[in-house]
Amino acid sequence: LEQKRKDRKKNKKAAAEKSKTGKQRGNMKKATKVARNEPEKQSMNVEPKSKAELAAAAVGGGDLMFSGIKQPKKIKDSQNRKRKKKVSDEQQLRKIQKFEEKLSTMDDKTREEVLHKRRIQDALSRAQGMAVKDDKKLLRKSISRKNAKKNKSRKAWASRVQQAEEEKNERLDRRDDNMKDYMQKKKERRIAKLKAKRKK
DSSP: OHHHHHHHHHHHHHHHHHHHHHHHHHHHHHHHHHHHHHHHHHHHHSOOOOHHHHHHHHHGGGOEEETTEEEOSSOOHHHHOOOOOOOOHHHHHHHHHHHHHHHHHSOHHHHHHHHHHHHHHHHHHHHTTOOOOOOHHHHHHHHHHHHHHHHHHHHHHHHHHHHHHHHHHHHHHHHHHHHHHHHHHHHHHHHHHHHHHHHO
16 A cells, blocks of 8 residues: 555656656747747848858768758668678588688699788777677587487477376276266265165
8 A cells, every 4th residue: 555655646647747847848848939030030031052062061061961960871880780680600610611711722732822811800890899690610519519409308398298198098097997986986876876776
């Protein structure tokens, strides 16, 4: 009950504050209407800019102007960038193997250039905070670990299913036994009643 009372008080306070802010908003709306009307009147008196000035404004920096607010033309890469699909360890291992096969066919000079580019690319990726999986040994370990985990869960599930089946069969057997006992007792009662009637 005390909690409910506290909640009611909070709700009342919130409603009172809301109504105050609503009144303030009303006053602000009037002020903004007045402010909006004044620049419109002034802007009508301004002479249009020359074509050269308009072209310079359009080209300059690639920014767009809307009511005095500069907005960049392109959204930041971090916001616009799509998330890459996660590559599995098996796929990554296959990529590395293909890359190594390609390297084996190249001559020494081009191989060194390609490896140098690859190292730079990996370093940049690491600097950006991305995980670079280029160690075959670690990839194989993680694959074997995942497979072991899958097998373990598969075995656990199979044992669970088997246990559930056994419990179900056990319940059915118990039910059958109980039904047989019940029918047997019912027959015995009938026979006892018949015997009692004959004696009378």
